[in-house]
Amino acid sequence: xxxxxxxxxxxxxxxxxxxxxxxxxxxxxxxxxxxxxxxxxxxxxxxxxxxxxxxxxxxxxxxxxxxxxxxxxxxxxxxxxxxxxxxxxxxxxxxxxxxxxxxxxxxxxxxxxxxxxxxxxxxxxxxxxxxxxxxxxxxxxxxxxxxxxxxxxxxxxxxxxxxxxxxxxxxxxxxxxxxxxxxxxxxxxxxxxxxxxxxxxxxxxxxxxxxxxxxxxxxxxxxxxxxxxxxxxxxxxxxxxxxxxxxxxxxxxxxxxxxxxxxxxxxxxxxxxxxxxxxxxxxxxxxxxxxxxxxxxx
Numbered sequence: 001x002x003x004x005x006x007x008x009x010x011x012x013x014x015x016x017x018x019x020x021x022x023x024x025x026x027x028x029x030x031x032x033x034x035x036x037x038x039x040x041x042x043x044x045x046x047x048x049x050x051x052x053x054x055x056x057x058x059x060x061x062x063x064x065x066x067x068x069x070x071x072x073x074x075x076x077x078x079x080x081x082x083x084x085x086x087x088x089x090x091x092x093x094x095x096x097x098x099x100x101x102x103x104x105x106x107x108x109x110x111x112x113x114x115x116x117x118x119x120x121x122x123x124x125x126x127x128x129x130x131x132x133x134x135x136x137x138x139x140x141x142x143x144x145x146x147x148x149x150x151x152x153x154x155x156x157x158x159x160x161x162x163x164x165x166x167x168x169x170x171x172x173x174x175x176x177x178x179x180x181x182x183x184x185x186x187x188x189x190x191x192x193x194x195x196x197x198x199x200x201x202x203x204x205x206x207x208x209x210x211x212x213x214x215x216x217x218x219x220x221x222x223x224x225x226x227x228x229x230x231x232x233x234x235x236x237x238x239x240x241x242x243x244x245x246x247x248x249x250x251x252x253x254x255x256x257x258x259x260x261x262x263x264x265x266x267x268x269x270x271x272x273x274x275x276x277x278x279x280x281x282x283x284x285x286x287x288x289x290x291x292x293x294x295x296x297x298x
Contacts, residue, residue: 232258
């Protein structure tokens with residue numbers, strides 16, 4: 001394998017996943033080459049892919065500028081998807097190697113709409129984000145409700161008021177939201193660390209949240225919540241997510257697309273999202289997640 005990787009580095013079309021961790025390159029950045037190793041950690045199939053044949057960084061940069069112009073036009077989602085696909089390798093190289101701030105990424109790649117987040121997740125993992133996430137969540141819901149209702153102690157007391165609202169007449173979306181909120185508590189974490197309720201007038205000021213789902217309420221609106229948004233590093237990245245569950249699904253897509261780490265206070269929750277709902281890399285699982293998986297399989 002060592003000889004094979006050495007040959008790949010010397011070929012005309014280099015492999016970024018190999019080049020990014022070479023001793024020569026790392027010594028140019030940091031005196032300690034063992035630090036800051038770039039590698040796939042969440043079962044990414046295309047973590048750092050090579051450029052398409054016939055393309056280089058200059059031609060793909062031109063494509064990025066064309067993409068910015070296309071975003072300003074209407075009814076051209078197909079063209080934007082094609083250009084996002086074409087510039088995928090250039091974008092991954094920038095995201096993985098430079099770790100730019102979210103504000104910089106939003107400016108350089110403004111095409112990250114809900115559709116493009118799901119497409120980017122598919123490019124990275126080859127998995128359909130929404131279909132897989134919702135299908136597995138719905139399949140686990142009956143057993144999850146049994147486990148949650150049987151939970152006692154302080155965790156059970158926090159979940160039971162939410163679980164009491166679940167009934168046959170409740171919509172699928174509201175039932176999913178209840179299950180997701182209770183799942184966070186069941187894993188020993190707190191839903192307030194992910195979801196933040198607020199009013200529209202509170203969105204005008206500066207935000208310092210590292211990663212939050214804002215549940216916006218409007219007393220004059222017919223629907224509650226009126227809107228759900230995703231905030232990362234104080235920047236509103238996605239709006240009109242619909243509900244909490246869809247926001248969690250889209251947040252997973254953003255984490256993969258922007259190569260972000262899971263919040264430490266919610267590591268069990270996001271591992272469930274990844275390894276149980278999206279079925280990505282289920283070999284090595286945290287203890288609490290493994291216990292939940294075993295109970296779901298009973």
